[in-house]
Amino acid sequence: MGTGLAIENWGVGEYLLDYEKAWAKQRELHKKVVSGESPPTLIFVEHESVFTAGSQTQPMDRPIDGSKVIDVDRGGRITWHGPGQLVGYPIIALRERFNVVGFVRSLESAIIDSCAEFGLDAIRIKGKSGVWVDAEPARKVAAIGIRVASGVSMHGFAINCNNDLSWYDRIVPCGIPDAKVTTLSVETKRTITTSEVLKVVQEKLQISLADLVQTSSPIGSRV
Template sequence: MPDSQKEPSVPTSKLEVVDWGRTRYSDAFERQKAMVLQRREGQIGDTLIFTEHHPVYTVGLRKDADRHLVWSEAALKAAGIEFVRSNRGGDITYHGPGQVVGYPIVSLQHKRDLHAYLRDLEETVIRTMTYFGLETGRREGKTGIWLEDRKICAIGVAVRSWITYHGFALNVCPNLQHFSGIVPCGITDGTVTSMEKELAAPVDMEAVKARLAVEFRQVFLEVGRSDGKS
């Protein structure tokens, strides 16, 4: 458990958890941006969104990320995978069915430390993986959550007016073959894995989302929040 004296990067005593079900990435992106504005104006509180995306490759803001797209436009069309540019941090990644995507829309006004927020987001996923019997961690110089050189969760965030959006994508049971169409996150010295592959057993998506919500609250809570406008 975290040190009870630690100042949380996001106090979430009134966190709302919502599930959008399966969405197109571009639609979810627009909905996030609208919620960022609502959060800034104090119309909504901190919110953790869960969704699964229809198959899509998204490119972040990292320089030369485009070069890590391997498949041709024809191959993408044949596989039914969209290609979308995003304003999140990071390189190129894949989203698709069987992957839990988490989008926290939370205010960092009380503690403007994006690095601390990222570490706490990673900790949320690490604790969730431990709950399911997987010992994961960070990898020096790399983003996301790993089992040695196997990446199980991608993380890419953005902040506007100190309100967070974008977030993490945890591989529960996606089609891992779809990752071969890209160099995932620009990684050339590792592979991509999933909970199902590592556990060699089916994994309940709803159980994973429920545990992520529990761990998010436990990592970020501890101190009551201020309800003033952001």
């Protein structure tokens, strides 16, 4: 089933993009999707190393070594982005304006199905967003943090492919002190690149988001 989603690859596997520059471009595209000037769009990017903090971030979550943290207008708490991690920003109008939970579950489903393509059995954990490896303690392989404004989503998800996990030692990832973080490469014991994952996850997202995407402008179509 087609979704009418446009796909934009902002250099995955070729170059790293500064987070703040990408955030500015994301906000600009969000306005265009809201107005109907641009179609619903899936953006994929690989960032330069950066910590970003969502609206629920607590002081104890932040790095104590003076590392720069960018405060952003998404949900969730603090996380890291950087080389070896595939980040996806779905800038889409949702058919049901307040069906945010369903949107997050659809993102999780696409990521879980993508992990399966690489031989990893990933799961959801009740009460925790994102995608996990079932273990004791659980290991997080993908984080999700979104915002919906004027009926259109922004921010999105981050899948750890073959990134350096030591960055997470500086923070409390997603504000969960008893959880661990992992990558597809660690779990499968082979190198899995962002470019490889991009090819799979964009197809899975087209399927999982098909029933949620509104292809016409949300302006004037909602109360």
